[in-house]
Each structure stands twice: as structure tokens, then as C-alpha cells.
Amino acid sequence: MKPLTLSLSFLLLLELLHNPNLTLCLSPDGLSLLSLKSAIDDHPSSDGYSAFSDWNENDPTPCHWTGISCMNVTEFPDPRVVAIAISGKNLRGYIPSELGSLVYLRRLNLHNNNLYGSIPTQLFKATSLHSIFLNGNNLSGSLPPSICTLPRLQNLDLSKNSLSGSLFTGLNKCTQLQRLNLANNEISGEIPTGIWPELDNLMQLDLSSNKFNGPIPNDIGELKSLSGTLNLSYNHFSGSIPKSLGNLPVTVSFDLRNNNLSGEIPQTGSFVNQGPTAFLNNPLLCGFPLQRSCKNSAHNPPASQNSTPESDNNRNPGKGLSSGWIILISAADAAGVAVVGLIIVYIYWRKNDSGSCSCTGKGKLGGGGDGKRRLCSICYCCGCNVDVQRNEESEMEDREKGKGEGELVTMDKGFTFEIDELLKASAYVLGKSGLGIVYKVVLGNGVPVAVRRLGEGGQQRYKEFAAEVQAIARVKHPNIVKLRAYYWAPDEKLLISDFISNGNLTHAFRGRSGQPSTSLSWSTRLKIAKGVAQGLAYLHECSPRKFVHGEIKPSNILLDNQFQSYISDFGLTRLISITGNNPSTSGGFMGGALPYSKSIQTERTNNYQSPEARVPGNLPTQKWDVYSFGVVLLELLTGKSPELSPTTSTSVEIPDIVRWVRKGFEEENPLSDMVDPTLLQEVHAKKEVLAVFHVALACTEVDPEIRPRMKTVSENLERIGK
DSSP: OHHHHHHHHHHHHHHHHHOTHHHHHSOHHHHHHHHHHHHEEOOOOTTSOOTTTTOOTTSSOSTTSTTEEEEOOTTOSSOEEEEEEOOSSOOEEOOOGGGGGOTTOOEEEOOSSEEEEOOOGGGGGOTTOOEEEOOSSEEOSBOOGGGGGOTTOOEEEOOSSOOBSOOOGGGGGOTTOOEEEOOSSOOEEOOOTTSGGGOTTOOEEEOOSSEEEEOOOGGGGGOTTOOSEEEOOSSEEEEOOOGGGGGSOTTOEEEOOSSEEEEEOOOSGGGGGOOGGGGTTOTEEESTTSSOOTTTOTTSOOOOTTOOHHHHHHHSGGGSOOHHHHHHHHHHHHHHHHHHHHHHHHHHHHHHHHOOOOOBSOOOTTOSTTHHHHHHHHHHHTTOOOBOOOSOHHHHHHHHHHHSSOEEEESOTTOOOOHHHHHHSOEEEEEEETTEEEEEEEOTTSOEEEEEEOOSOOGGGHHHHHHHHHHHHTOOOTTBOOEEEEEEETTEEEEEEEOOTTOBHHHHHHOTTSOOOSOOOHHHHHHHHHHHHHHHHHHHHTSTTOOOOOOOSGGGEEEOTTOOEEEOOTTHHHHHHHHTSOTTOSSSGGGOOOOOOHHHHHHSOOTTSOGGGGSTTOOOOHHHHHHHHHHHHHHHHHOOOOOBOSOOSSSSOOBHHHHHHHHHHHTTOOGGGTSOGGGTTOGGGHHHHHHHHHHHHHHTOSSTTTSOOHHHHHHHHHHTTO
């Protein structure tokens, strides 16, 4: 790569000599960016668009070029480049080392192109870099150890490339790292120990689909900030699964599929929450939640070669019985069953003949009109009290429903399937929360559905649960996720709804791996906001019960491939309270669910809640939803997360984003200081952006009485852009 770098610098020098005006016009940052343009074979895409069509060397600053974001810096008169975002443009070329001279560059996003060659070590001279997204290219070579010289590095996504070599031990110096994704490469060797305890801030780790071998390091269990999925699948890891992984937060899902792991799966801590999918295609693994008992497993340590058949029988007495003993035991069992049957027949005949039984209540044993007589006869002669005391007949029905085999109820006549089809289908964990675990399940007809597991409990309140689910199912609106069916059993409560294909609004903002999104144009954001407003207005004004959602936030706003928005998860808190149990028990659907406790809830504060919603004991109102929607609007406008201030002078907590925007309008700051920088190029949308800001500020008034109704909010948004 050095010859290429020298020749490129020489070409730039010639360009400056032949065009002296260039030195007078373009800023130093612009000159460094021209090296990227020169390193790329810029062929127009199928729509005739060139990624560098407006990169003009005669401009005084590159800040208006496509994919470039700038920021004013106090010690410099000209704005400096802080972000490069050119993704999915089919760029073919290499990454020039000159980008390392962009000392204020914070974000480099060149994912999903056709870049080749190695990652230049000179790039890491741009010491302000905190996010590098080079995934989906054809980069080769090893991961440069000097990458950890970046003091602010938080996000590193190099997945879907051709990187090789091993994982260097100096990775523990990336102490600020939050997301590390090296999936789908050719990195090999053992993962060194001593790395992970130093990475206190690491929230995502994906090393899947590489060539790692050897044991899984014990100290991975010390990643206390980890969330989402620990993905080590499709490698060559061997040995037993470290018990220390059970020390990871309960919100972490494991994906250890397709390795050479062996031994019994530990049953402590976070392991209790994992389904069988996490351990598939490890032939030597055994134990729960796999249907492979370690006692009967052929993969247990072999017996000593000196052992005799007699000693084997002593270790496992059940296997040493002769055929004569087996026949004798079977005959005795059959005789015992016959005697018990004769006694029951005799009791029934005697009591039936006397006709003196008096029972109250309805017996369900045996069904039919004489079920009452059968129940009475058996209980009378056994000396028990058959006076069934009930306040209401429905209480008996609810109890027996809770003891039954389970019932699948579909609420859409055109949507039918069998429960076995659901339970046996492969599942993919979409997310976990205090309201249960959600899976994507593909039915036999190829239709994907979302399945939420609510846990166990609530056997006595079946009718109440069914009535609540039916009320939710009657809510039908284009911007609300449709509930299709539910399953009720003593040890399982499932809700089956439509699967929305494009994730949620949180993913749209920051990607599933935390990477920024360039696809949310202003028109898309306005479309999302209008859809959510229409759905909420319907819930408040037109639904059968005038629902209050109570948890409006980006993770509960789902998107399809056309960025149509869908509100999800309304009514779940009520259903959880009816079941009377936390969705946290092990076993059951897909092998377990997320423990739900007050400690988990308090760790993840809902920063979209209204001030009055944070006061214990207050009942939810529709104005809670109005406020939460206003915070979502502000996030759509500014691109900032609504984090809470660490210290507040009052008992009422208000998200920083609300304070910041209100202060900006009070001080009459330029709109460009508050709006998401990626929207600044859409100059035509300035009036629309300003109008939505005013709607958001009205929604986030501290006094709930001043906030508008969602119907009014929806109508105001509909006028924008028309």
C-alpha cells in the first residue's frame, strides 16, 4: 500500500502546481477528502448517480459535499469535517491513509461498498474517531493493533469482510469500546484471555462466522455491560461452556450454535433464560434446554477399561436386571392395576345402588349427565367432603381451564394453524424486556409471526385474560400491530401477532449494531411521525376501551420495508398483572424467558415518560402518551437520545432533549444548531421541520392539561407537507 500512498500524494502535489487556485479555495480537510475521491473508481450507479458528483475542488469548504458533515471549532475560522457517511454506493477502491489527517473526524461510515485492501494504520491518527463502520466490504489483512490508540473509539463494525489473522491481545486498551462486530470474516486462532475484564463499556460482541478455535475464555463472563446477544456461533470453539457466562446480565442472549462444544450446559444465572436454539449443532453438548440427557448421553467420559460387567451393573442397577425379573415385575404391576380397578367398580356399584348420595355443585369428571353422580359416589365412600363451595360457576370453569392441556384461540378466521406447528418451528429471539421475550417464528405455510411469551401463572383468571386479549384484538388500524391469536395453558401464555419486517425505530436510528442510518430522510421521518400519531389518536378516541398505551418509545414503534409505522405492545402491562406471574420462569416455550424484577426495571429508565408518569401511584392517562410522542418527535428532529440529566434541582425529571430544545428556542438559536445534521441538506424542508418542532414542544408541556389531544396532534401533522 505504500507505493500507492506515495503516488497519490505526488498526484495531489501535481494537481496543486497545475491549479494554484486550488490552494486558495479548498480547505485542508477538503484536500484530504479528495484523496478518497481519487482512491475510488467512481462509476455511476444504476440510477445514474455518482457519490462524488458534487465534490468540487473549487469549493472553499467540503461541508456541502454529499456524505460530509462539518462542525464549527473555536480555534479555527472554518468548520471542520466531523463525519464521512457514504454507504451502499457500490464504491470500488481502497481507503486512503490521508483520511488520518482529519483530526476532528468522529464518524467514518463506508459500509456496504466494494472497498478492498487492508485498513491503513495511518487512519488512526484521526484521534477523534469514535465510530468506524466498514462492514460489508472486501477488506483484507489483519485487524491493526494500533486501532486501540484511538482514545474515544466506541463503535467498531468490520463484519462481512475478508479479514484474517488473530485477535490481538492489546484489544483491552480499547477501554471506551461499546460495540465490537467482527462477524463473517476469516479471523482464526484462540481468543486470548485478559481482554474482556478491561472492556467495562462493551454492550455488543459479535464474533460469529469466523475460524476461532480453542476454548471460550472464562473472563468473557466479566462483561457486565453486555446486552443483546453474545454471538460466538459458526466457529470451531471446543471444550465445555464456561460457567462464568452465567454471570452476564440476564438480558443477554447466547448464540453458541455450530461449534464443537461439549459437556453439560450450566444451569446457573443467565443460562436459565436461554432457549435450545442457542446451543444447536454442538453434538457433544447435553442437558437442559436440549432434549439430550447427560445421563444417557454417549458423550459422557468413557468408563475405565478395567471395569467389569458386574461393576457396570452396580453403577447402573436398572440395566442389570434379568429377563425373568422384568417379567415378574410387569405381572405384579398388572395385578395391582386390576385390583385398584375392581375396588373402584365395587365402590361405584355400592353407592349407585344405595341412592343416598347428596352432593352440591357440578362434577366434570367423565362428562355427560351422570358426571355428578360419579364424582359423588367416589368421594362419599372415601369419606371426603363433596360439598363444592363456589361463589360463581365461572370460578370452577376458570380453574379447570387453568388445569387443562392448553388452548390456542385464533381471532382471525383467515389465520389458522396448529399449536404443534408453532411450538416445533424454529425461532429467532427478536428482543427481551420486562414484558417478556419476543420470538420470530416462521409457520409451516411460510408466514412469519411474532410470538411474545408472557410466562406462567393466572390459572384462576382465564376469563379475565381472554376478555382483555379480545379487547386488544378488536383494535384494528393500519398503524397498529394486529394481534392474531393467543395460547393459554397453565405453564405458558403466548400472544401471536403480525411480524413487522424492518425492525423498530431505534434500529432505524442507530442500526441493530449501533451504526448510524443514512436512510431516514426528512420525508421518511415525517411519514413515521404521522403514522404513529394516527395510530395513537385511534387508540385514544376510537378503540373499544379508549386505550392508554403508557409506553410510547422508539422500540415500540415498528417499521415495515416502506417505513410504514406500527404501534406495538399496548395492553401488555394489564395482561402481565392478570397472569399474576413474571415472564421469567425457565422451561416453557423455547426454553425460558427473561427474569422480570424491580432491579431490572430500574436499571433501564424510560426516558420518554412524562413527568407525572414518574411519580409513584399515578394512574396512566392519555396525556402520558402525548408527552412520550412529543419526545419521539424531538428525537426524529434532532437525532439525539432523550437522556435524563444526572442531577435535577426539582422532583420532576425532564429529559435533557426537552430542556435543550426549549432553551434553544428561548435563546433564538439557529435551527441548524438543533436539527439533525443529516437533514440540513434538505433545505426545502426547513418550514416543515420548524412546524414539527412546534408540535413537539406543545406535546411536551410539563402541565398535562396544556398538552393537546392526540387527535389534534395528528390533524396538525397531517397539514404539514400538504
